[in-house]
Amino acid sequence: MLKTxxxxxxLQNTYRTNSIIxxxxxxxxxxxxxxxxxxxxxxxxxxxxxxxxxxxxxxxFIGKIIYIAAMIFGVMSWYKTNQAxxxxxxxxxxxxxxxxxxxxxxNPTKDKYYAIILMNINAREYGLSNYYYxxxxxxxxxxxxxxxxxxxLGVPLWVxxxxxxxxxxxxxxxxxxILYKFKKNKKAISENLPTKFVWSFVGxxxxxxxxxxxxxIVINSTIFLFVSIIAILLGIYSLIKIHNxxxxxxxxxxxxxESNVYMQEKANGTQAMKDNSxxxxxxxxxxxxxxxxxxxxxxxxxxxxKKILTEAAKKQSAVILVIITAMIIGITxxxxxxxxxxxxxxxxxxxxxxxxxxxxxxxxxxxxxxMNCDHSMLTYRIxxxxxxxxxxxxERLKTLITINLMPAVLIGGGLALLLYLSGGTDNPINYVxxxxxxxxxxxxxxxxxxxxxYLLQPYNVSTEMKSSTYKVVQWLTYIVSWYMIQIKMPTFGxxxxxxxxxxxxxxxxxxLAYKYAPKTFKLRI
Numbered sequence: 181m182l183k184t185x186x187x188x189x190x191l192q193n194t195y196r197t198n199s200i201i202x203x204x205x206x207x208x209x210x211x212x213x214x215x216x217x218x219x220x221x222x223x224x225x226x227x228x229x230x231x232x233x234x235x236x237x238x239x240x241f242i243g244k245i246i247y248i249a250a251m252i253f254g255v256m257s258w259y260k261t262n263q264a265x266x267x268x269x270x271x272x273x274x275x276x277x278x279x280x281x282x283x284x285x286x287n288p289t290k291d292k293y294y295a296i297i298l299m300n301i302n303a304r305e306y307g308l309s310n311y312y313y314x315x316x317x318x319x320x321x322x323x324x325x326x327x328x329x330x331x332x333l334g335v336p337l338w339v340x341x342x343x344x345x346x347x348x349x350x351x352x353x354x355x356x357x358i359l360y361k362f363k364k365n366k367k368a369i370s371e372n373l374p375t376k377f378v379w380s381f382v383g384x385x386x387x388x389x390x391x392x393x394x395x396x397i398v399i400n401s402t403i404f405l406f407v408s409i410i411a412i413l414l415g416i417y418s419l420i421k422i423h424n425x426x427x428x429x430x431x432x433x434x435x436x437x438e439s440n441v442y443m444q445e446k447a448n449g450t451q452a453m454k455d456n457s458x459x460x461x462x463x464x465x466x467x468x469x470x471x472x473x474x475x476x477x478x479x480x481x482x483x484x485x486k487k488i489l490t491e492a493a494k495k496q497s498a499v500i501l502v503i504i505t506a507m508i509i510g511i512t513x514x515x516x517x518x519x520x521x522x523x524x525x526x527x528x529x530x531x532x533x534x535x536x537x538x539x540x541x542x543x544x545x546x547x548x549x550x551m552n553c554d555h556s557m558l559t560y561r562i563x564x565x566x567x568x569x570x571x572x573x574x575e576r577l578k579t580l581i582t583i584n585l586m587p588a589v590l591i592g593g594g595l596a597l598l599l600y601l602s603g604g605t606d607n608p609i610n611y612v613x614x615x616x617x618x619x620x621x622x623x624x625x626x627x628x629x630x631x632x633x634y635l636l637q638p639y640n641v642s643t644e645m646k647s648s649t650y651k652v653v654q655w656l657t658y659i660v661s662w663y664m665i666q667i668k669m670p671t672f673g674x675x676x677x678x679x680x681x682x683x684x685x686x687x688x689x690x691x692l693a694y695k696y697a698p699k700t701f702k703l704r705i
Contacts, residue, residue, distance in 0.1 A: 349415025
């Protein structure tokens with residue numbers, strides 16, 4: 181099994197190394213300097229290999245610290261319950277959610293396809309060796325941070341040490357159940373395609389994790405010890421069953437086929453998205469427009485694709501309305517929650533940068549625009565002329581802002597209403613600032629993603645993303661938005677700063693789009 185793991189690790193490292201070289205060649209300026217023969221360059225391959233190994237080491241820790249910091253430590257100030265017990269409580273239920281969403285073994289990847297299907301490596305040895313390696317990384321990655329954050333919050337040392345092993349046995353139990361179900365009905369499901377039951381279970385875990393502490397109910401160390409003992413016993417039993425399972429090849433062949441890894445992971449995944457998009461396009465002749473020129477072209481597109489463009493925003497708006505209603509009820513019946521909400525709204529406006537980043541539909545909408553329009557239209561020379569590009573750009577920006585304003589208006593108005601109902605503020609301008617700053621954030625992300633799309637157009641004719649620069653900008657956008665969670669600032673000061681920044685950024689971005697989009701908005705090779 182060790183020999184199989186070494187082979188699979190070399191395969192994964194080679195695949196990652198070539199991906200790094202490809203990404204380097206996609207960077208502006210550099211791609212014109214570096215020739216294709218670099219893939220055979222020993223020096224560059226060694227450099228990329230070192231980066232690959234370093235990333236493997238860094239990845240063991242980086243995801244874990246972000247997870248604990250954002251999902252657990254970052255929300256501790258919401259609750260008045262004992263901090264140590266709250267930390268244990270959140271960790272317990274979030275681990276259950278993560279256990280069913282991320283199994284490691286059922287994640288369909290190209291390296292699995294190459295190893296098991298093409299190279300005919302023993303599926304059981306490959307699956308188990310890599311699974312055990314992932315579990316080992318889990319323990320190594322989580323342990324320093326459960327000790328660090330646990331120590332900061334006064335969690336007992338034995339709990340700090342036990343928490344990573346609780347995650348381990350939870351994953352073993354879930355994996356054993358999945359293998360049992362496969363043995364029973366011969367049907368394996370990729371973890372990238374969670375069932376409705378899985379999503380319902382995850383939703384229940386999140387509700388119990390974040391909702392119960394508001395009611396003063398948390399799992400303490402004694403209860404956690406009892407739960408852990410049962411989990412460890414079940415985990416040991418599950419480990420034996422997992423190790424002795426005999427049908428790994430059958431399971432992997434089914435997963436790799438059903439998850440569309442057989443040909444090209446991205447291309448086939450995109451094809452599924454195309455097929456789904458086609459079902460939602462409305463070609464009814466009733467959709468007409470009294471507009472002219474570019475506005476006419478875009479208006480017809482928006483009307484016939486309204487399900488793709490607006491359905492998610494409508495669902496988000498419904499959920500937001502339910503949350504605001506629930507919070508109004510909570511404020512009415514619970515004085516402690518009322519006080520906490522008021523304090524939160526007056527100093528945690530930066531938190532909503534990340535929320536607006538999460539709910540903003542701009543990235544998905546621009547992808548839909550490319551998939552259902554631009555990937556075909558860009559093959560025509562007239563569609564790439566400055567007049568056409570800029571004309572459609574203006575219409576798309578209006579549509580994108582309108583879509584994102586649906587949930588944004590509810591959030592902005594809801595926050596102002598919650599501030600008023602929770603005790604108000606000495607500075608009435610805060611009501612206006614809350615509302616306008618949320619609107620400004622929404623417009624900012626709308627402009628940001630559309631300008632990114634036009635300046636960095638990342639897709640090729642097969643709708644595969646080929647731009648490393650686009651991915652870097654996406655990642656930086658996420659990092660900055662996530663960092664805002666950590667900031668505490670008075671609503672007035674941060675709100676004014678946000679509004680001014682969003683206006684300035686939007687004007688500069690629009691200028692760059694108008695100046696350079698006619699040169700950059702084209703199909704990638």
